[in-house]
């Protein structure tokens with residue numbers, strides 16, 4: 001694997017992704033053979049936001065590879081509560097651990113961490129932006145349960161605006177052959193423009209619909225998501241959106257017999273409990289694939305990790321990102337990094353936000 005840090009799955013080629021999937025499957029088939037491959041190595045999990053699956057599957061993955069774990073899951077118990085910057089925390093932890101998984105409520109936080117870490121950094125979710133290791137989990141699940149990652153009609157339903165798992169999954173699946181997307185949401189919770197731009201650039205067909213019933217018969221995969229309450233400005237705004245899309249047995253009657261239902265979990269009320277007993281429901285086995293996916297990823301990333309921190313970024317820009325959820329707006333020391341999009345547009349390299357100069 002050429003990339004040192006995993007901030008976005010875009011840094012892996014399709015063949016590198018397939019290598020990770022195949023390694024995950026080899027580990028799944030013979031876990032004993034891998035039980036000591038990370039002996040002496042330490043994973044740090046830095047979770048600034050709540051997590052059950054991602055955090056525990058990272059920890060279990062490292063323990064099952066024979067390595068050790070350190071970290072925090074409540075920043076209030078760390079020096080973050082005393083006002084320590086992300087840069088200082090990461091610089092220190094990068095000196096203790098061999099690899100770091102970080103989850104943060106700010107978009108672009110993992111990218112920011114990667115600028116200061118001697119150890120490889122894995123993005124375990126950055127605000128409403130991206131969640132690449134959930135996508136690895138999703139594609140290991142699809143590869144095993146559908147037998148392919150090509151030519152599928154993928155429905156994504158729920159909070160497509162704030163759901164970072166949705167953004168990462170669309171980005172990755174648009175690199176495989178012949179996939180199309182059906183985006184099922186209210187008009188307020190549709191995918192961000194930059195995700196539409198990616199689908200357009202890769203030539204993937206997509207449609208936006210507001211009814212699960214309408215979408216159901218065409219889908220090979222249905223990816224349900226939770227309305228992301230913590231990303232709403234007010235509880236009233238959230239109340240207006242919750243409970244709009246609920247998958248139940250009745251709706252499933254319209255689906256193909258071999259459609260697969262995925263969900264990154266946690267579920268709130270968007271999948272009725274009765275669906276758990278349908279053999280198309282794959283969201284619990286998905287969590288197990290996630291552990292193997294993370295074992296494979298940790299192994300690959302440790303293979304050729306150097307201990308060199310990135311050189312100081314010199315291309316800091318005059319402009320300031322206009323996304324209030326972007327890490328570059330709260331950690332003021334960060335270099336302002338933009339990619340010109342042509343005309344007056346700049347793309348923030350932390351959060352993918354579009355900025356008018």
Ligand code: NCD
Pocket residue numbers: 053054125131134164165225226228264265266
């Ligand atoms: C997701 C997340 O944190 O983005 N959960 C997860 O990592 N499995 C989805 C969610 O919280 O809704």
